[in-house]
Amino acid sequence: MAVLEARKLTKYFGGLAAVKDVDFQVHENEIFGIIGPNGAGKTTLFNLITGALTPSSGEVLYRGRRISGLRPSRTVKMGVCRTHQVVKPFHKMTVLENVLVGVYFGLSGLRSPARARARAMEILEFVGLGERADAPASSLTIGNQKLLEIARAWATQPELLLLDEVCGGLTPTETARTLELMRKIRDRGVTILYIEHNMRAVMGVCDRIMVLNYGQKIAEGTAEEVSTDPAVIEAYLGKTFSA
């Protein structure tokens, strides 16, 4: 059974179809890439999967159970967690406290403060933010704030992790580090959905890739298949270049 399945998923904002009739399946333990030009509907797709938005029609199934329409906190309790493209740290908390929120309210929901703190610290070490544990979240560089997004989501112990442009705005070294982290997370048995603008990053790390354009799926396949697909080239480069 697919870990995640979208069926005719559609979201209208007024007259605009941000996501339209999108079908796809994500399999156990794969890294599934989602690419597409600006405004293609990628983030909206994440919002529909995690429950931040309710679909206009269609549905999302997680391991066969419908999750579209549930509140995000419910989907977290089922093992689905996401990061935000525009980072949303709790500025006035420390880095450790940010992660504690995920530890306390995630899938297993630790209750003992001592164990929760130890677990949060472990996670910070895992993503490479251990030394910043007691720093205010607002003091982090953008690169580290992106790492904190991953750390907090990872803290909820997801089985399906949704990453929204976690390499956006990063230096090549930081990007390489983040991709390495993604592979490490996948090696722990997690399935990953990965939205990215940075083509090289996506191509390097994803098992399969889906391409969205104007809310619709225009291609799906391996990096090679997708990058040679005429419809994809047209969407990215415009009609004039496709000939």
Add this chain to the structure above:
Amino acid sequence: MIGLASAENTPRPVTLLLILVIIALVSLPFVGVNPYILHLGFLTFLYVSLSSAWNILGGFAGQVSFGYSAFFGLGAYATGILWNAGVNPYLTLPVGALLALAFSLLVGYPCFRLSGPYFAIATIGIGEAMRVIMLNLGDITGGASGLTMPTTGGFSKTPSYLSALLLMIAVLLLVNYIRNSRIGLALLAIKEDQDAAEALGVPTIRYKLLAHGLGAIIVGIAGGLYAQYMFYIEPNNVFGFNLSISLLLMPVIGGLATLWGPVLGAIVFVVIQDTLMASFPHLHLLTYGLLLVVIVLFEPDGLMGLFGRLARFLRSRYAEGQARAPSGEQSL
């Protein structure tokens, strides 16, 4: 930053000091102190409880409500009506608390789907609607002429003083528990970014309902104690918008999302009311207004923030003095 990660607890000497203060406060009525002191004590304990109650949802979770007088009024009238019907006044307190809790859930369930200023605006409407409804339920509430309690209980202030003290201690213990637990962390996360909190598994609506409900229970009990103490209640008073504003002002002045801020705010409030109200009936409003402007402009963390700054300043001066000391010796 907020002390959760470091498990910051009240240091032992402070705990000891607090226990001594409580013992002193409890024994006050039994050493023949001036009844006026007991009166001020009652008011202070009541206001600290109210201020701390507002702080749970308003301070920690950042959800500003202008409607808490509804809980106070419900508590006051539950006590007034039942006491008049012959029920023991202390047994009326849980009834008022439950009524207030039920009302908080009724209001919170739809309103907590609203975000930002819309929640605050909705609470103004609901608070005022309650006042008007109660004014017009003359048969039950006595309308504008109010409700008078049976005065069989004698005129000793001691029972009310002790009840209010007990309520205050319970509330402070509760807030202390909240701020050191995952509940406090959830509420602070909601204040900072509700969507991020929800995305990390915090059931945000449920936690706001919890914070609102705890506040309502406290304010409802406080309303009942007020009715027991005053022997007279009236909708314009116990359901009044003024009261809602006072509840909000105290924690804002003292320092939101802290344990001691609302306490300080309430003490300042009672002192201002006691010293200014009698001689200049309207000056206290002006004073609150000024305090509020100063706080909003210069010290959003209230008096607690001010004290924090002062402490840091003194500490740095002290450290400077320490550093300079050796060179001072040399010049001798």
